[in-house]
Amino acid sequence: MGDALKGGTASRRTLLSGVIAAAGLVAGQFVGLRSSRAGRITIRPPGALPEKDFLSRCTRCYQCGDICPNGAITFLPPKEGLAEAFTPVIEPRTQGCTACMKCTQVCPTGALQPVDPNPETVPGTIKMGMARLNKEMCYSWEEPARTCGVCYRACPFPGKAMTISLFERPTVNHELCIGCGLCEQSCIHLPQAIRILPVDRSQT
Amino acid sequence: MSRPGRGRWFQVFRKTIQLLSVSFVAYAAISMHWRNYKLAHNQERLVTLMTNEVWGTLYTLNERMLALFGEPHAVSDGFLGGPWAAHVAGVAFVDPLNVGAILASGEIPPWAALIGALIPLVLAVFLGKVFCSFLCPGRLLFEVANGFRFLLVRAGIPVASVSIPRVGLGVAVGSVAFAAAAGAGLFHFVLPYLAVSATIHHAILGGAVGGIAAWTLGLFLFDALIAPGQFCRSVCPTGALLELVGQRPALAIATDGTDCPPSCTLCQRACPYGLFVGRGDHQPACDSCGRCTTVCPERKVSHHIQVPLRKSRLPILMVLVAMSLPTAALAHHNKGLPHYGYFENYPQVPTDEYVQISGRWEAGATVFNFQGLQRASSETPHDVRIFAYLYDLEDDHGYEGPLTLTVMRKDEVVRVLNRIEPDEEAVYVARVEMPKSGDYTLIFEFELDGEKQRTTLPFEVDLAVDRVNWLVVGGLVTTVGMVFILALGNKRRRHAPRAPAAA
Numbered sequence: 226m227g228d229a230l231k232g233g234t235a236s237r238r239t240l241l242s243g244v245i246a247a248a249g250l251v252a253g254q255f256v257g258l259r260s261s262r263a264g265r266i267t268i269r270p271p272g273a274l275p276e277k278d279f280l281s282r283c284t285r286c287y288q289c290g291d292i293c294p295n296g297a298i299t300f301l302p303p304k305e306g307l308a309e310a311f312t313p314v315i316e317p318r319t320q321g322c323t324a325c326m327k328c329t330q331v332c333p334t335g336a337l338q339p340v341d342p343n344p345e346t347v348p349g350t351i352k353m354g355m356a357r358l359n360k361e362m363c364y365s366w367e368e369p370a371r372t373c374g375v376c377y378r379a380c381p382f383p384g385k386a387m388t389i390s391l392f393e394r395p396t397v398n399h400e401l402c403i404g405c406g407l408c409e410q411s412c413i414h415l416p417q418a419i420r421i422l423p424v425d426r427s428q429t
Numbered sequence: 430m431s432r433p434g435r436g437r438w439f440q441v442f443r444k445t446i447q448l449l450s451v452s453f454v455a456y457a458a459i460s461m462h463w464r465n466y467k468l469a470h471n472q473e474r475l476v477t478l479m480t481n482e483v484w485g486t487l488y489t490l491n492e493r494m495l496a497l498f499g500e501p502h503a504v505s506d507g508f509l510g511g512p513w514a515a516h517v518a519g520v521a522f523v524d525p526l527n528v529g530a531i532l533a534s535g536e537i538p539p540w541a542a543l544i545g546a547l548i549p550l551v552l553a554v555f556l557g558k559v560f561c562s563f564l565c566p567g568r569l570l571f572e573v574a575n576g577f578r579f580l581l582v583r584a585g586i587p588v589a590s591v592s593i594p595r596v597g598l599g600v601a602v603g604s605v606a607f608a609a610a611a612g613a614g615l616f617h618f619v620l621p622y623l624a625v626s627a628t629i630h631h632a633i634l635g636g637a638v639g640g641i642a643a644w645t646l647g648l649f650l651f652d653a654l655i656a657p658g659q660f661c662r663s664v665c666p667t668g669a670l671l672e673l674v675g676q677r678p679a680l681a682i683a684t685d686g687t688d689c690p691p692s693c694t695l696c697q698r699a700c701p702y703g704l705f706v707g708r709g710d711h712q713p714a715c716d717s718c719g720r721c722t723t724v725c726p727e728r729k730v731s732h733h734i735q736v737p738l739r740k741s742r743l744p745i746l747m748v749l750v751a752m753s754l755p756t757a758a759l760a761h762h763n764k765g766l767p768h769y770g771y772f773e774n775y776p777q778v779p780t781d782e783y784v785q786i787s788g789r790w791e792a793g794a795t796v797f798n799f800q801g802l803q804r805a806s807s808e809t810p811h812d813v814r815i816f817a818y819l820y821d822l823e824d825d826h827g828y829e830g831p832l833t834l835t836v837m838r839k840d841e842v843v844r845v846l847n848r849i850e851p852d853e854e855a856v857y858v859a860r861v862e863m864p865k866s867g868d869y870t871l872i873f874e875f876e877l878d879g880e881k882q883r884t885t886l887p888f889e890v891d892l893a894v895d896r897v898n899w900l901v902v903g904g905l906v907t908t909v910g911m912v913f914i915l916a917l918g919n920k921r922r923r924h925a926p927r928a929p930a931a932a
Binding site for chain 1: 614617
């Protein structure tokens with residue numbers, strides 16, 4: 226097939242192809258070993274596999290972003306590191322997750338495992354991150370209190386993932402909080418008194 | 430000399446499918462907004478109030494269209510993704526290369542993904558590389574590039590014609606090996622169709638579009654100025670894979686078997702890959718696009734196809750507009766968030782927020798690049814405000830003691846600020862004149878139980894964020910101009926063979 230085509234003899238092509246294939250193999254090992262997002266906050270969509278498996282499964286097809294009715298899923302740019310490039314993340318400050326679990330059902334490769342969207346069972350089954358409340362910043366926890374309660378009203382699982390006491394002082398239930406980030410999105414303090422921090426997903 | 434024939438309709442068909450393929454990607458991404466409106470407003474009047482009449486009308490149109498097939502929201506959920514991995518009418522497709530990479534990494538993808546990967550391969554066995562000629566948005570990009578190249582040649586601008594060795598299978602093996610170890614991100618850079626659809630997705634879903642759009646533009650210029658058709662022919666791993674599978678496709682282009690004049694190379698020059706149908710050795714690299722059939726003066730090549738140039742302008746427009754949208758969208762908002770009813774950009778809600786966790790300490794800061802209304806007329810245009818905090822993750826409370834904040838630009842100290850206590854509840858506020866845009870580091874130094882503590886937080890400052898981006902303006906003007914030039918320059922091209930490469 227190739228003789229009519231310009232572009233080198235067959236053996237030269239084979240050699241070059243082999244070199245490229247080997248280079249891909251070596252470069253992949255190199256890039257795969259180092260992650261440039263150490264210390265940065267990476268909140269994955271619900272149902273995500275442990276980070277390493279997630280990265281090798283995620284096909285970067287943007288379907289989770291397409292189906293998200295809240296526009297919460299964005300994609301990391303390549304400058305954040307090639308290993309994580311174009312993978313989906315949730316930035317709770319910009320847009321939190323409404324826990325509809327549709328992204329988990331369309332993921333073609335199982336990087337996001339299907340999750341039943343039943344609100345009775347969702348708290349406790351998934352953990353994208355964990356809300357961390359800074360009481361020193363929170364208006365409601367101030368003395369004297371400036372009653373706020375915005376985060377409690379934003380929480381999709383009020384009374385479960387978050388409870389409030391006098392002056393609408395919030396308390397996060399670390400067992401049931403799924404890390405959806407609606408509280409962080411709604412927080413009127415600046416910087417946010419409540420913030421989603423990543424949980425260790427190396428095991429789950 | 431070329432007369433309209435059956436082939437012309439084949440070409441119209443091909444262009445329509447190409448257009449549909451790109452439209453699908455854009456539609457899949459825009460549907461995210463539709464779902465959002467459906468969830469938030471659920472009626473045209475509210476969508477119109479919240480956005481404008483155009484969106485309101487489109488919202489209803491889309492809903493009525495979807496309603497023909499069932500419950501609109503459920504039907505809409507069946508159309509996602511792009512040529513790399515998609516849901517079409519609820520059926521999942523995945524690129525075989527990606528499934529290969531997942532298998533190579535030792536994971537077993539769901540059976541639906543395995544079947545989805547087999548469909549394109551089975552298609553290639555019967556129809557050859559029809560994916561390339563019909564569905565690949567990258568090919569569409571290169572066809573536009575080819576038209577652009579033609580104009581350059583006509584204008585007397587020299588363009589190169591470099592030949593690349595055919596290393597597609599090597600690239601396929603290499604990128605699969607890479608992806609098995611380091612994820613599928615690399616495929617964006619070796620598959621033009623993924624680059625194009627990622628650009629569209631990032632643009633519409635509101636991601637950082639710069640890097641991948643630049644790469645797409647680079648591919649366009651590479652094809653137009655340096656090596657026409659070479660990326661598809663020699664580098665693309667999917668092309669190589671489909672070629673390997675589709676050695677004897679049912680759909681093919683061939684001559685009628687009679688001898689050609691020995692010196693005629695018109696069909697070879699018309700072929701985007703430089704294949705020579707007249708000599709009969711174009712298989713299996715040929716993808717049956719049919720461009721060669723338009724130039725044969727004796728109509729020896731089957732599928733006598735005339736390139737409907739007028740119709741081809743529409744997909745060109747689509748791709749170019751899709752490519753220029755992101756920059757325009759990014760230029761509109763100061764910091765990526767809507768400006769809640771303000772008629773000018775007003776940085777009320779900052780998105781420049783940085784958090785870094787190192788060991789026990791979570792250091793964070795909200796950075797206003799400029800806090801005021803008019804940077805241009807301000808006496809302190811480089812006035813950056815930093816609202817920093819520290820959180821003790823071990824003792825679970827915000828730090829409120831004495832703190833030394835140092836703003837560093839590489840190794841140079843920009844400013845040192847000493848605070849005995851927070852300026853407001855657990856927040857340390859600093860106002861710093863920044864010398865220039867770029868990467869900075871904020872160093873937190875404080876004492877805890879007599880021990881010195883130190884933690885750092887990298888952040889960025891962009892002092893030019895609200896300036897007119899002439900690159901964007903230039904890009905838009907060039908894009909629109911190019912469409913006009915292509916449309917005008919098309920009349921004469923109808924009967925002209927493909928531009929020969931300038932030596």
